[in-house]
Amino acid sequence: MHTIEPDVERPDRELVEAFEEIPSTIVSDVTGNIGLTMDAGLRPAYDGVEMAGTAVTVKAAPGDNLIIHKAITLTEPGDVLIIDCDGYTDTGHVGELMCTSCQANGLAGLVIDGAYRDSREIAEMEFPVYGRGVNPQGPLKQDPGSINVTVSVGGVSVDPGDIVIGDDDGLAVIPREGADEVLERAHEKLSAEDSVREEVLEGEYLYELNGYDELFENLTIVGPEDSIQ
Incomplete structure (x- = not known):
C-alpha cells in the first residue's frame, strides 16, 4: 500500500535551528546511545557539512525516483528529505538538479539510504547530502512510493516531523516528542x-x-x- 501524506506536524522552527550548534556526538551521548544515530555507511558529500532540519520522509522503490520528485514539491524551508531506498546503491536516485531544486526551495539537506550521483557538483554547491554510495546509473520513473510514513534509514526509525542533524561524524535523529529535553x-x-x-x-x-x-x-x-x- 502506498501513502502520500502532505501534512507534517513540524516542531517549532527556533527549536530546530537551535540544534544547528549541537554535534551529533553530543546527541548520541545525551540520548543514552539508544540507536538514534545512523550507521557509519551514510557519509556526507563533502567535508565540513552542518545540517539540522525537520524530517520529510520518503519510501522509494530501489532504482526509482518518481516519488522523490513528488516529495520535493511537498517540502517547506528547513525540511530534510529522509529517503529510504533499502540501501540500494546500483542506481543514483538523486542528482545535482534535484539537489539544486531542494536548495532553491530552502531545504536544509537530504539523506538517502541508497546512492546519489553528480557527487562533485553537489559538493561544490555545498548542499548537505548524505548517502550510502555514489553511482552514475540513472533511475527509473515508474514505481509508486510513500511520503511521510515511518521509514528506516541508516538503521534508525524516522517519523515525519522528527529533527535530523548531521555533521562530519554522521547523523542523529531527535524524535519530535521530547526534543526540548534533548536540547537542554x-x-x-x-x-x-x-x-x-x-x-x-x-x-x-x-x-x-x-x-x-x-x-x-x-x-x-x-x-x-x-x-x-
Whole structure:
C-alpha cells in the first residue's frame, strides 16, 4: 500500500535551528546511545557539512525516483528529505538538479539510504547530502512510493516531523516528542565538557576525572601467564 501524506506536524522552527550548534556526538551521548544515530555507511558529500532540519520522509522503490520528485514539491524551508531506498546503491536516485531544486526551495539537506550521483557538483554547491554510495546509473520513473510514513534509514526509525542533524561524524535523529529535553541535556553536556577540557589542558587525565580508575580496579586483570597454552 502506498501513502502520500502532505501534512507534517513540524516542531517549532527556533527549536530546530537551535540544534544547528549541537554535534551529533553530543546527541548520541545525551540520548543514552539508544540507536538514534545512523550507521557509519551514510557519509556526507563533502567535508565540513552542518545540517539540522525537520524530517520529510520518503519510501522509494530501489532504482526509482518518481516519488522523490513528488516529495520535493511537498517540502517547506528547513525540511530534510529522509529517503529510504533499502540501501540500494546500483542506481543514483538523486542528482545535482534535484539537489539544486531542494536548495532553491530552502531545504536544509537530504539523506538517502541508497546512492546519489553528480557527487562533485553537489559538493561544490555545498548542499548537505548524505548517502550510502555514489553511482552514475540513472533511475527509473515508474514505481509508486510513500511520503511521510515511518521509514528506516541508516538503521534508525524516522517519523515525519522528527529533527535530523548531521555533521562530519554522521547523523542523529531527535524524535519530535521530547526534543526540548534533548536540547537542554545537550547544552548541559557541552557546558560540562568545557569544564573538563580546562582540567585536561592543565594536565589532568580523563581516566581519573571520570572515575575510570575505580572501574579498572574492579576488573579481573589477565596477564600473559594466564593465557591458555
